Amino acid sequence: MANVVxxxxxxxxxxxxxxxxxxxxxxxxxxxxxxxxxxxELTEQDILRRDEDGGISxxxxxxxxxxxxxxxxxxxxxxxxxxxxxxxxxESVQHFRRMGESYACVASVEPTDGLRDTVPVGxxxxxxxxxxxxxxxxxxxxxxxxxxxxxxxxxxxxDQGYAMGSREAEKDVxxxxxxxxxxxxxVNSALCVSGPAWRMGPRAEEIRSHLxxxxxxxxxxxxxxx
Numbered sequence: 764m765a766n767v768v769x770x771x772x773x774x775x776x777x778x779x780x781x782x783x784x785x786x787x788x789x790x791x792x793x794x795x796x797x798x799x800x801x802x803x804e805l806t807e808q809d810i811l812r813r814d815e816d817g818g819i820s821x822x823x824x825x826x827x828x829x830x831x832x833x834x835x836x837x838x839x840x841x842x843x844x845x846x847x848x849x850x851x852x853x854e855s856v857q858h859f860r861r862m863g864e865s866y867a868c869v870a871s872v873e874p875t876d877g878l879r880d881t882v883p884v885g886x887x888x889x890x891x892x893x894x895x896x897x898x899x900x901x902x903x904x905x906x907x908x909x910x911x912x913x914x915x916x917x918x919x920x921x922d923q924g925y926a927m928g929s930r931e932a933e934k935d936v937x938x939x940x941x942x943x944x945x946x947x948x949x950v951n952s953a954l955c956v957s958g959p960a961w962r963m964g965p966r967a968e969e970i971r972s973h974l975x976x977x978x979x980x981x982x983x984x985x986x987x988x989x
Contacts, residue, residue: 823887
């Protein structure tokens with residue numbers, strides 16, 4: 764229980780504006796070595812993050828739990844759509860939402876048995892890592908900091924309407940992702956089906972078709988809930 768209390772104290776301090784270990788230590792009174800361990804663990808889990816200027820802020824996992832609309836993850840998706848897609852494809856399904864320069868899983872369903880890809884809700888990844896991040900980046904109105912080669916690749920993804928590939932740490936897992944349009948042009952989230960590459964590859968076209976239909980259903984749900 765003591766560790767839980769200390770973690771909550773750290774989170775409270777950061778949420779109230781503490782931006783450095785010394786600020787947090789001054790507010791919480793937690794010893795330096797203990798604070799260092801807690802902050803390392805929280806950063807590794809994307810609960811806290813180190814900003815470019817070295818400051819500490821709330822991480823992508825927490826932002827995924829309360830996205831930019833203020834909604835909880837379970838109210839910013841439609842699990843019926845995800846469950847139907849799971850039944851059609853037989854593979855894991857995730858709904859990802861963009862969070863600045865990263866994206867996070869706000870909803871996930873997966874098969875109950877057998878080899879499968881597990882992506883916990885709150886898991887966050889850099890935009891350039893994985894098919895969901897690439898489709899979100901491709902559909903961005905103003906992608907910045909990209910080379911000409913990267914822009915050409917994203918243009919192809921945008922024109923074809925989907926991205927397919929693996930995340931850096933999981934080369935044996937293949938994912939296919941499509942954008943979820945929440946307006947005429949706005950794309951802040953993506954729907955993804957993922958599973959073992961040897962099983963996904965031969966069914967890629969079929970899965971893309973199911974994904975496209977599911978994305979339209981999810982778009983209507985998000986529109987009606989807005």
